[in-house]
Amino acid sequence: MGMPIRVTILSREHCHMCEVVYGIVQQLRSELDIETRKVPIDGNSALMERYGIKVPVVLLDEVEYFSGTVTEAELRRGIKKARWRRPISRILSCLGYAPKQR
Numbered sequence: 796m797g798m799p800i801r802v803t804i805l806s807r808e809h810c811h812m813c814e815v816v817y818g819i820v821q822q823l824r825s826e827l828d829i830e831t832r833k834v835p836i837d838g839n840s841a842l843m844e845r846y847g848i849k850v851p852v853v854l855l856d857e858v859e860y861f862s863g864t865v866t867e868a869e870l871r872r873g874i875k876k877a878r879w880r881r882p883i884s885r886i887l888s889c890l891g892y893a894p895k896q897r
Contacts, residue, residue, distance in 0.1 A: 800874050802854070803831075806850055853884055
């Protein structure tokens with residue numbers, strides 16, 4: 796496959812929903828070509844002002860896709876959509892090449 800989708804979870808300390816979403820993303824790593832990271836926003840005034848009450852926030856390739864409660868199915872669809880946004884994926888699809896499943 797090409798480059799993995801970058802999945803970033805913006806979180807806060809002691810945020811139960813943040814841990815749940817991060818756990819779902821970690822489980823998806825075994826199936827999908829993704830890189831994951833969790834970024835705490837506590838202590839960053841710009842991020843706190845923008846995302847403070849919206850956490851967890853899920854960014855896919857640095858684009859905000861979800862905030863708050865997120866299901867595994869929603870994450871799967873979002874990752875698929877993020878992959879489709881990449882130009883090479885659209886070109887290969889038009890040529891009849893489907894991405895390989897892991």
